[in-house]
Amino acid sequence: MTDRQTPEAEARAIEVPEAAGGWGSLEGIAATELSQRAGPGALETLRHLNKPDGTACTSCAWIKPPNPAAFEFCENGAKATLWDLTSARCTPAFFEAHTVSELWHLSANELEREGRLIEPLRYDPATDRYVRATWDEAFAAIGSKLKAIPAKAMTFYASGKAALEPSYLYAVWARALGHNNLPDSSNMCHETTSVGLKKVIGSPVGTCQLEDLEQCDAIFYLGQNPGTNSPRILHPLQQAVKRGCKIVTFNPLKEAGLVEFVNPQSPLEMLTGKATRLSHLYLQVRPGGDIAALMGVCKHVLARAGREEGLLDQDFIAQHTDGFAAFCAKLDATGWDALEAASGVTRAEMEAAGDVYAEAKAVIGIYGMGLTQQVHGSEAIGLLVNLLLLRGNIGRPGAGCSPIRGHSNVQGQRTVGITEKVALAPVDKYREVLGLETPPEDGHNTAQFLEALLEGRNRVYVGLGGNLAMAVPDHSRVHPAWRGMDLTVHIATRLNHTHLLPGKESWILPCLVRSEEDIQGSGNQFVSIEDSFSHIYSSMGRRKPASEHLLSETAILCELAKASLPANPRWRWDEWRGDYARIRDLIAQTYPKEFHDMDRRMHEPGGFFAATTRGAGCGTRRAARPNSPTPASSTPGRRMKPPIRCA
Known part of the structure; x- marks a missing residue:
């Protein structure tokens, strides 16, 4: 390399940072444990993190390898797990002591330091506070509101960490209501x-x-x-x-x-x-x-x-x-x-x-x-x-x-139907497997949601995680419009500033984290995750939940769907909530080439590779690997034909 540099290059030259890893990583993990006080059980969770019998890390979308190292986690993964397992609790008493307007002026870090949300909360406009509610109250009120508002005025946003099972049901619920407004964090990332x-x-x-x-x-x-x-x-x-x-x-x-x-x-x-x-x-x-x-x-x-x-x-x-x-x-x-x-x-x-x-x-x-x-x-x-x-x-x-994908399972959410594009949704399979007739027109992505919001056309926001109001630009226009929506619903683990922009009616529904037990009718439930390399594998939590009042994302979505949709003998929300293997059966039927025998294969070390080309109308997502037994080209034995194009 030459020593000659442009003036701009010289101006931005900086001292080479210290090497990554090393003792600094361990010090970072130790500092996080001291601040979060996750307890001795956290060490057992870390020991099983990203291993075949353990929990898939929520930090990023890197692999869960078939032959894991003794410690198969990084500094970020350990920190994310310790944050999830914090001993701090954001209780209803905290909200009794602070109005939403007061909380808005706290930093994101100060809000997160309050810890895990542990009970359902309803916004009370008269006092400008979130107040304690029961799950039955929340499901009934949200379901009634959704029935009264046109489906095209709703947006169901997904942040990127929900597992394949709740992600699949989330997309089904939205389309059963009558809309394809399913933007996710990929709209702003990949x-x-x-x-x-x-x-x-x-x-x-x-x-x-x-x-x-x-x-x-x-x-x-x-x-x-x-x-x-x-x-x-x-x-x-x-x-x-x-x-x-x-x-x-x-x-x-x-x-x-x-x-x-x-x-x-x-x-x-x-x-x-x-x-x-x-x-x-x-x-x-x-x-x-x-x-x-x-x-x-x-x-x-x-x-x-x-x-x-x-x-x-x-x-x-x-x-x-x-x-x-x-x-x-x-x-x-x-x-x-x-x-x-x-x-x-x-x-x-x-x-x-x-x-x-x-x-x-x-x-x-x-x-x-x-x-x-x-x-x-x-x-x-x-x-x-x-x-x-x-x-x-x-x-x-x-x-x-x-x-390289960022959020854990953000790629997987698209795999199982969270998309605003009709051409990428398994329309024919929805009809065959669920008797579901889906809306024929595309929904809106994140940018189109914001346009509808600013124009007063979007009246409902449901957020499956995330902090979208802070992630989008033009806060001076977006935030006042956000407060003008008829209903905002947040499925979340910790408080963030998007929650502090309540609509006319607003709910915070606290959920389990991935490393916690998810006990349903058939016992502790596995979920499934997709990594950056399109491998699918299982994840199970074993830590006791932060509160007896918490529900899993899957349970919350099943109850919301029951409360907002007409009864249909083919929509077995109670059965799906009770046994997630039944949801995986639906995924396998909806995407038979990629997910056949899913419930067995996802438990194999390293999971399985979802590699088959999807046909038109069945969610075309990826081509087969060109050197695989099933070439993507229509000509037998040939690799795919990617075009060289001028920049």
Whole structure:
């Protein structure tokens, strides 16, 4: 790499942070335990976290491996679990002592420090307070209100952590009421992936599996900080580097998790403090400069290909891509000065990255929302895919495109029907399995919900977790409109500021966390989770609930559906609440290719891979892996045909 830097690069250069992991991770966990006082039982929960017989972590969407380590959790996962198991309780007495207006002025941290919500609460406009209520009162009042309001004026939002069973029922309940207004946190996070990636390779989710990280020669890592957002990926990254894989990072800031890593599970590394350098090259692009930087890498690879016969996978390009000549012409017409100015990195840095790519036999592109949460996010994905396609790095071992999901199970919620798009909903199967006729028109996504809210057309908000009112922009307009809704309902574990924007009628319905026992008619219930690699596996909680008044998300949704929908012999809400295996049977019937024999397979170590291509009208979500026995292409034996497109 050259020593020459642009003035902007020099201005933003910062001291390289300390290595990720190490004693700092353990200190962070210890500090969280001291603040939350989760108790000795929390250690047992952590011991089983992300193991076949334990609880799937709520921190992120990383894997629950078939052969777990002794401690299969990271600092973030431990903190999230300890926060869930806090001894602090947000009781009705707390709300008696504070008006909603007073609580609004507390910080998010101050609200969370009050601990777990433990009883149903109803907003009383006369006193500006939430007051204690019973579950029967809540279900009856909410059900009556929902019956009186047109379905098109309702929004059912999902935050991304609910398991597959309640997520499936949530989507069914909304459509049975008569609407497809089912936005979720993906609308603001990985919607670019589900739309943009599908456009260029036919799959709205990643093409890689964990074993690919064991076979790649290079990883191009863009717009994600694993040290903060998904620390457990640091272990396979470290193993890859130790066997000779080169990581090329694109990120405006030097992130500790992509610079060096000290493995907290290695006694030798902990005693010596010896860190593994992760990034072979670190390109500090300007924010939004990824497209130009990737174009520069592609430009250099094509220049080398002009001198080195066989560098490009010409057969793959000819058989499985489109637009190659136009892409080359675009790169040829774009000068290095323009690419340096737009990317914020030098030509020499882009060429060095291109050399790593050209000399690697198998390359994986890993990215997060730093690449996609911008106006040109889809084009950024397209450029990354184009780079991979030049040497056939899609659809073979050790190669592919791998977006990193944030929320645990946010991808899984889309898998089982939480979507505003009719084309992605299993319309025919709903009719066959449940006798349910679904609304024919698309619902609204998060942005369209806000438009309807500001125009006074949205009158009901039901939130399955989340803090949406604080996550959206334009608070000065959105927050007053939020208070104008007829009904707001929040299924939640802790208090947040969205709860403090009550509609004319508002309810807070406290639920169990994933690590707590969920005792129903057939005993303690398993739920199922999907990870970033599209694997499905079971999760069971064993901790005693924070309160005898808490209900599971599934139980709450079943009771709300009963209270708001007409009786139907095929909608067996009591049976589904009593035994979640019956819900999994519904999922298997609704998505037979992906979820056949679900209740058995999800208990296997490592779960099962939901990999089959879905047909029209049955929720097309992902293509088969190109090197799988069932190719995505209609031509037998061929890999999928992803197009190379001009940026």
